[in-house]
Amino acid sequence: MKRPTIHDVAAAAGVSRGTVSRLLNGDKYVSPAARVAIERAISETGYVVNRAARSLVTQRTGSVVMVLSEPHEKLFEDPNYSTLIRVAIRMLAERDLSLVMMMAGDEGDRERVVRYVRGGHADGVLLVSTHAGDPLLDALGGGPPAVSCGAVIGRETVIPYAAADDRLGARQMTEYFVGLGRRRIAMITGPMDTPGGIQRLEGFADVLGRKATQRLIAHGDWTQASGERAMTELLERAPDLDAVFVASDLMAAGALAALRAAGRRVPDDVAVGGFDDSSVAVSTHPPLTTIRQPLAEMAQETLRLLLALIDGAGHVEPVILPTELVIRESA
Amino acid sequence: MKRPTIHDVAAAAGVSRGTVSRLLNGDKYVSPAARVAIERAISETGYVVNRAARSLVTQRTGSVVMVLSEPHEKLFEDPNYSTLIRVAIRMLAERDLSLVMMMAGDEGDRERVVRYVRGGHADGVLLVSTHAGDPLLDALGGGPPAVSCGAVIGRETVIPYAAADDRLGARQMTEYFVGLGRRRIAMITGPMDTPGGIQRLEGFADVLGRKATQRLIAHGDWTQASGERAMTELLERAPDLDAVFVASDLMAAGALAALRAAGRRVPDDVAVGGFDDSSVAVSTHPPLTTIRQPLAEMAQETLRLLLALIDGAGHVEPVILPTELVIRESA
DNA sequence: GTGAAAGCGCTAACAT
DNA sequence: ATGTTAGCGCTTTCAC
Numbered sequence: 001m002k003r004p005t006i007h008d009v010a011a012a013a014g015v016s017r018g019t020v021s022r023l024l025n026g027d028k029y030v031s032p033a034a035r036v037a038i039e040r041a042i043s044e045t046g047y048v049v050n051r052a053a054r055s056l057v058t059q060r061t062g063s064v065v066m067v068l069s070e071p072h073e074k075l076f077e078d079p080n081y082s083t084l085i086r087v088a089i090r091m092l093a094e095r096d097l098s099l100v101m102m103m104a105g106d107e108g109d110r111e112r113v114v115r116y117v118r119g120g121h122a123d124g125v126l127l128v129s130t131h132a133g134d135p136l137l138d139a140l141g142g143g144p145p146a147v148s149c150g151a152v153i154g155r156e157t158v159i160p161y162a163a164a165d166d167r168l169g170a171r172q173m174t175e176y177f178v179g180l181g182r183r184r185i186a187m188i189t190g191p192m193d194t195p196g197g198i199q200r201l202e203g204f205a206d207v208l209g210r211k212a213t214q215r216l217i218a219h220g221d222w223t224q225a226s227g228e229r230a231m232t233e234l235l236e237r238a239p240d241l242d243a244v245f246v247a248s249d250l251m252a253a254g255a256l257a258a259l260r261a262a263g264r265r266v267p268d269d270v271a272v273g274g275f276d277d278s279s280v281a282v283s284t285h286p287p288l289t290t291i292r293q294p295l296a297e298m299a300q301e302t303l304r305l306l307l308a309l310i311d312g313a314g315h316v317e318p319v320i321l322p323t324e325l326v327i328r329e330s331a
Numbered sequence: 332m333k334r335p336t337i338h339d340v341a342a343a344a345g346v347s348r349g350t351v352s353r354l355l356n357g358d359k360y361v362s363p364a365a366r367v368a369i370e371r372a373i374s375e376t377g378y379v380v381n382r383a384a385r386s387l388v389t390q391r392t393g394s395v396v397m398v399l400s401e402p403h404e405k406l407f408e409d410p411n412y413s414t415l416i417r418v419a420i421r422m423l424a425e426r427d428l429s430l431v432m433m434m435a436g437d438e439g440d441r442e443r444v445v446r447y448v449r450g451g452h453a454d455g456v457l458l459v460s461t462h463a464g465d466p467l468l469d470a471l472g473g474g475p476p477a478v479s480c481g482a483v484i485g486r487e488t489v490i491p492y493a494a495a496d497d498r499l500g501a502r503q504m505t506e507y508f509v510g511l512g513r514r515r516i517a518m519i520t521g522p523m524d525t526p527g528g529i530q531r532l533e534g535f536a537d538v539l540g541r542k543a544t545q546r547l548i549a550h551g552d553w554t555q556a557s558g559e560r561a562m563t564e565l566l567e568r569a570p571d572l573d574a575v576f577v578a579s580d581l582m583a584a585g586a587l588a589a590l591r592a593a594g595r596r597v598p599d600d601v602a603v604g605g606f607d608d609s610s611v612a613v614s615t616h617p618p619l620t621t622i623r624q625p626l627a628e629m630a631q632e633t634l635r636l637l638l639a640l641i642d643g644a645g646h647v648e649p650v651i652l653p654t655e656l657v658i659r660e661s662a
Numbered sequence: 663g664t665g666a667a668a669g670c671g672c673t674a675a676c677a678t
Numbered sequence: 679a680t681g682t683t684a685g686c687g688c689t690t691t692c693a694c
Contacts, residue, residue, distance in 0.1 A: 003451060005671055016681045021673055029679055048450030052386035053671035056686045061383065063431070068420075082412065089399075089434045093443055098452075100394070101430045103420050112424055119379035120334060121429075224614060253614035260616065283555060283584040285591065285616040336687055347665045352689055360663055384687035387670045 004045040012041035024049060064092055064306065065100045065122040067113055069130040080278075080295060081128065084149050087299035088126060095307065097123065104136055114139045124310045126302070127152060127159065132193050145309035149302040151195045151318070160309070162301030162319040166196050169291035169323030170203025173245050173273040176289075176325055178207065182243035182271055186216040188230040188255060190247040200247045200275060216241065220251045227254025235262050242270055243331065249274040249281045249290055256284055256330070271331035286329035294321045335376040343372035355380065395423055395637065396431045396453040398444055400461045411607075411626060412459065415480050418630035419457060426638065428454065435467055445470040455641045457633070458483060458490065463524050476640035480633040482526045482649070491640070493632030493650040497527050500622035500654030501534025504576050504604040507620075507656055509538065513574035513602055517547040519561040519586060521578040531578045531606060547572065551582045558585025566593050573601055574662065580605040580612045580621055587615055587661070602662035617660035625652045 006024075010017045015034050023030045023038050030038075041047070055061050066088060068081070089099050100122065104110045117125055117140060125146035130136065132153035140146055148161040177185050187204045190197035197219075205212040218234050220226035227246060231254065234241060246252035252274035256266060264270045266286060274281055274290035281288040301319040308316050337355075341348045346365050354361050354369050361369075372378075386392050397419060399412070420430050431453065435441045448456055448471060456477035461467065463484035471477055479492040508516050518535045521528035528550075536543040549565050551557035558577060562585065565572060577583035583605035587597060595601045597617060605612055608623035632650040639647050 006673095007671080017672080018674085018682075019680055022680085025673075031679055034679080046449075048446055050387070050450070050671050051452055052383045052392065053686090054673075055383035056381070056387055056671080056688090057673045059686080085416075085432060086434070089432050093433070093440070098447070099432045101416060101420050101432060102424070103417070109424070115379055116429070119381070121382055224610070250610075250614070256616075279555070279581075280611065280614050283581070283611045283614055285587075337689095338687075348688080349666075349690080350664060353664085356689075362663060365663080381687050384670090385689075387672085387687080388689045390670080 003050075004047045005050070006047070008045050009038065009041045009047045012045055013037040059120070060123050061121055062096065063098045063100050063122055064088070064124040064126055064310075065102055065113070065117065066126040066128060067102050067104050067130070067136070068128050069104045069134060069136070070128065080276075083295040084128065084299040084302070087296060088303055091300065091303045091307070104130075104134070110134075110136050110139070117143045124306045126306060129194075145306060147302055147306040147309065147316075149298060153193065153195060153198075156318065160305045160316045160318055162298050162305060162321065163195065164293040164298060164323050165320045166199035166323070167203040167206065169275060169293070170200040170245065170247075171206050172203075172323065172325045173275070173289075173291055174204050174207040176327075177243045177245065177271060177273065177331065180243070180271060180331065184216070184238060184241040185211070185243040185245065186218070186234050186238060186241045187212070188227055188234070188244060188246040188251055189217065189219050190251075191221050192219065196247060196275075200245075204245055220247070220254075222248050222251060224250050224254040227251025228258045229254070231255035231258035232262075235259075235264075243273070244270060245273045245275075247275050249276045249278045249284075249288055252288055252290070252330075253280050253284045267329065267331045273331050277326050281326075281328070284330070289328045289331040290326050292324045292326050294323070297321050334381075335378045336381070337378070339376050340369065340372045340378045343376055344368040390451070392452055392454050393427065394429045394431050394453055395419070395455040395457055395641075396433055396444070396448065397457040397459060398433050398435050398461070398467070399459050400435045400465060400467070401459070411609075414626040415459065415630045415633070418627060419634055422631065422634045422638070435461075435465075441465075441467050441470070448474045455637045457637060460525075476637060478633055478637040478640065478647075480629060484524065484526060484529075487649065491636045491647045491649055493629050493636060493652065494526065495624040495629060495654050496651050497530035497654070498534040498537065500606060500624070501531040501576065501578075502537050503534075503654060503656045504606070504620075504622055505535050505538040507658075508574045508576065508602060508604065508662065511574070511602060511662065515547070515569065515572040516542070516574040516576065517549070517565045517569060517572045518543070519558055519565070519575060519577040519582055520548065520550050521582075522552050523550065527578060527606075531576075535576055551578070551585075553579050553582060555581050555585040558582025559589045560585070562586035562589035563593075566590075566595075574604070575601060576604045576606075578606050580607045580609045580615075580619055583619055583621070583661075584611050584615045598660065598662045604662050608657050612657075612659070615661070620659045620662040621657050623655045623657050625654070628652050 006017050006020050010020045102113050104113050127148035130152050148159050150163045151161045152159050189201045218230035220230045246255050274288040277290045277292035281290045305316045337348050337351050341351045433444050435444050458479035461483050479490050481494045482492045483490050520532045549561035551561045577586050597603050605619040605621035608621045612619040612621045636647045
């Protein structure tokens with residue numbers, strides 16, 4: 001038989017559709033007798049609400065859209081996303097919300113996202129790795145609430161977010177190097193238009209002061225290849241370096257390869273510190289001493305913010321979570 | 332003003348709602364004059380269709396659900412998923428379908444997925460790493476079309492899929508070892524209830540015949556730690572081994588650590604071959620010789636199958652894609 | 663080729 | 679505490 005509707009349930013329970021609807025929506029004005037009858041009818045008929053019909057009247061969609069602004073290759077390598085996706089699915093499911101994924105890589109994508117969101121197809125927006133000045137940011141204004149996992153540069157006060165304390169993490173690693181007695185500490189940063197790129201360098205400079213010179217700083221783009229390139233460059237510019245703080249584990253794996261090629265021993269000649277504590281940190285040789293980001297908590301907090309907003313909170317504060325030094329063998 | 336409806340467009344264009352709807356749905360019985368007027372009205376009003384309303388009448392939802400059956404830790408480490416997600420988003424978006432993510436890890440999750448799918452909330456189901464005998468498989472029968480990326484053991488003829496030719500890949504690596512003159516070739520397999528676990532071992536045995544003895548075979552669970560454990564075990568059982576084919580790069584990274592701990596040089600003493608050609612393959616030392624799986628093509632084909640089914644194809648054939656040997660430094 | 667009208671299944675306001 | 683009813687915005691016959 002056809003899929004049962006609320007009408008069938010009402011008939012089976014001997015009540016009206018309104019009463020069934022009230023029960024479904026948690027309204028308390030339902031008598032115990034009716035409640036029992038309806039619940040039995042629901043399980044007997046195998047009734048499942050039709051979201052489309054519900055949406056049509058409530059103007060809510062029951063879904064949240066996660067917008068991935070990252071260029072494709074990155075998405076491919078970053079465990080960050082998996083964690084966020086997992087946590088999002090879980091936390092949304094608890095509220096009976098579903099997670100829709102969209103990409104905003106090129107102009108066409110972006111237009112689709114805007115149509116989707118402005119078309120009222122999502123109750124909330126979860127931004128991921130959105131770049132500074134992304135046109136999407138303006139286009140999304142006025143729509144449903146949006147939050148970001150990680151700060152969106154330039155919109156820190158407008159788009160709520162949860163993030164790791166990148167600056168603190170960088171300080172922890174740099175201080176650790178100093179405590180180890182390292183004298184010439186270099187750094188390989190991430191792209192300088194990302195929060196991690198900027199703030200990890202800031203933390204590094206916080207500790208080293210004027211000793212953090214241009215000569216000892218090279219930039220990467222988060223890829224392993226860029227880490228290798230940057231390390232080679234540093235070795236040329238400052239052959240006397242005895243430690244290097246690399247802003248991501250993946251880039252650190254590249255740096256390790258460059259150091260090996262140059263005949264430097266790690267950590268004896270050069271101490272290497274990574275950032276992320278991702279799975280590559282333990283697959284390199286030697287395993288990486290690194291900074292752990294509380295990925296799961298970041299994801300959870302991000303979702304908490306979004307859910308609060310969806311529930312009508314007018315304003316929520318960003319959340320910054322502490323990082324932690326994880327000592328392995330590279331430093 | 333309120334979001335414009337088809338009614339507003341019709342009014343602005345001076346036609347009836349029916350005509351606008353016909354244009355929107357690609358019906359050809361629309362006069363050129365009406366078409367122009369309607370198109371102008373649409374862009375002037377900024378009209379976007381309301382999917383809920385459309386769904387209500389068409390009984391289609393415009394979305395496909397991806398069901399992740401993997402235990403959580405795995406999802407965390409596997410680049411496979413990212414590729415699939417990316418390709419799925421892209422190919423579905425072209426058809427104006429959206430991708431909804433769900434998890435089916437525990438009983439509660441599974442029940443939610445079943446409710447969702449049987450409740451008619453998805454036009455298609457994309458299964459990922461579903462295990463043999465998963466109760467979900469039966470519960471989903473009779474619903475919208477479902478396909479899997481990678482075979483579902485025991486349902487190969489029921490659930491269409493696209494996969495890499497695991498058996499071929501294993502043969503390629505094993506033959507390469509033989510060609511290298513290696514005499515005692517061991518293997519670390521994946522879990523024996525997964526297609527990759529079973530078929531990679533089959534390919535290994537295809538080449539080695541009776542030389543593939545129990546003594547030379549150990550089992551892992553895809554994690555790096557299990558690879559390390561299995562390698563240690565093999566080294567005890569067969570200290571004379573001179574090559575090891577590991578069914579995944581991540582496990583191979585673990586094997587590398589165990590070999591290093593045992594003082595064996597790679598590839599001089601022991602040749603190591605991985606499988607996947609994932610990002611860890613180049614972050615290990617030495618970089619892994621491995622078997623490349625055509626992840627993007629697998630994802631594309633999987634989606635092609637699903638879309639064909641959604642379009643009404645009664646039956647589609649599974650797709651098996653060739654693998655390729657990638658030689659680096661570990662063998 | 664186009665308009666009119668009948669619902670799709672549900673919620674919420676209103677009555678009682 | 680419950681029934682009745684008016685739509686939500688759209689597609690799709692059915693007439694013309």
